Amino acid sequence: MKGIRQLAESLDISIGTVSRALNGRPDVNEETRLRVLAAAEEFGYVANQSGRSLRKGETKVIGLMIESSAEAVDNADNFFLGVTSGLQSVFARHKLDLVMLPCASDEEPHEYLKRMVARRIVDAMIISNTQRIDRRIDLLSRAKIPFVTVGRSLSANNFPWIDLDFEGVAERAVERLVARGHRRIAITAPSSEVNLGYVFVESYRRTLERHGIAFDPSLVIRVKSSEQGGYQAGHELLLLAQRPTAVILIYELMAIGLYRRLMESGVMPGRDLAVIGFRDAPRARFLQPPLSCFRMSLYDLGVALGQMLLAHMPAYREFYSNDGGNIIWPLELVAGESDAFQLTEV
């Protein structure tokens, strides 16, 4: 079986009728439709996507761009795989397929996206890992490709995004530690220009100042967002002249490396140093003492991203209310034991 032509020939009707029958158009005799459907099923015929796309100007494919850097691999981040399920549950309603587009680490993300967009492989894009200045946002805006980002950026002031509540997490983490008597609280920040780092540290700073604690730049530890980065952070913490009594992590897997480095020096998390992590991750659950961190549903985030994206696509917007609001995605505190001690005055 090749194409619609062969199928039509075998049924002795025109390709137009076959197409209409297959696409559920109302102006087809019911008996004809049944014959066509049966034959298509028998021959395993499915419309060639290229022909269809060329004619309709749409591909019915949505792309999710991810970065497959060595760092991402080492981190073994399940973030996007988790989000994927939620996205698909929304897209499936409209027979849209999701493909993940991995940008190789040796390719510039902007160039990669440009190529994907120009080739018109997808109708819309979801991008993530937004940088403070992110040219991809201009690119997509100018190309008029519907898109939504995971993460804010300064690059444009009006585009659809959903971002995790980094402010809220930093604020609540600081509050929690201050309530337990901590005044010297360190924080980790990513060494890259990813936007969330700025948001996170800024909220930390504001919350500290609200409590009359001066912001000390030496307590902002810039490391990679990885297990290794956590180890490095532990190392740097221990070297500080006046050691902090607490540390807030920006990335869940850092806790693993941090714990290890601390324990190597006989410093016990949850007893000698309070630790609060970011997102609850299955892999971090084994930590002893259990890590205090924040939890969210990746699936629900995927659903929200999918709906927001469709609300911005002409063909689907009727089904989704676009209130124009971007979303700060809330996270729920999971109290562990890594910060469960009251600091006694030294």
Place this chain on the structure above:
Amino acid sequence: MKGIRQLAESLDISIGTVSRALNGRPDVNEETRLRVLAAAEEFGYVANQSGRSLRKGETKVIGLMIESSAEAVDNADNFFLGVTSGLQSVFARHKLDLVMLPCASDEEPHEYLKRMVARRIVDAMIISNTQRIDRRIDLLSRAKIPFVTVGRSLSANNFPWIDLDFEGVAERAVERLVARGHRRIAITAPSSEVNLGYVFVESYRRTLERHGIAFDPSLVIRVKSSEQGGYQAGHELLLLAQRPTAVILIYELMAIGLYRRLMESGVMPGRDLAVIGFRDAPRARFLQPPLSCFRMSLYDLGVALGQMLLAHMPAYREFYSNDGGNIIWPLELVAGESDAFQLTEV
């Protein structure tokens, strides 16, 4: 800028010449080519993939099918992200793009693949998680879509595959444990029909028997290949009337759950029970005592998969020798301390 027609118009030449210039055909005046290239760059023109695919009958896209089940998400497996880099390094040489096709957990993998193949979104496929009987292999063979699998299967006797050396791992693990005096060695096996489970257990059985140790079905513990599965395995081990002195795990993350369950009962891995894991994973490196396990390069595996696939594609086979040989991918032992004790007679 829309299509080739507009670009040709702006240059006042025919679309045929533009196409030839852009595609590096030799029969184009060098000056003309330069003008075309400059204009294309300026307008950000890139050939529409649908038009191109339709005409050429190829998409220049390779698909990597992955399964985004809840289990896969929880496991946070970086396996495919790691392989991706290697694949891309090969594909980039031929301007082929890689897309990851996530099959939703509520869709039957065979149906999903059928749809992807029929729509002709990709020129070739890489599939994984091969089952003992896997209809996807017949599907791809019949559709004449070039493909390569990660994992063997009984479904066909001649198709290109690369599989991890499960035999070798099981064999060496058993040898190692026997050499340390163990006779009662348990093994975990996946509860699904995934082919590797059969290979793994069969090799374990053969090696035991070679050492005169009878195979005891009660020591084959069927659990999910996940952290939770490891916990469950630990639980079942402890319940066995005659407790084994060693256990071999089929999946790296199981070690995390296993350790936890054992420690809850005061059973210390590496002292009270020998443990050997499968693949070395960044996340498992924190385990105390360090896990004895096996190591491999995901990147190199990706390169090998990419090359094997291209050797089976008419358009690229000239560049790659296809010796028809499938590959059993070797893993290297990383000796930890989880099995570093000699069993003394009880």
Place this chain on the structure above:
DNA sequence: CTGAAAGCGCTTACAG
């Protein structure tokens, strides 16, 4: 309700 025909954006023999 159905058929014949146009055309989506490309690439490539074929002429010249």
Place this chain on the structure above:
DNA sequence: CTGAAAGCGCTTACAG
């Protein structure tokens, strides 16, 4: 070296 034209597989006005 270049242009004009055919045609890849579809969908969809347009006639009837």
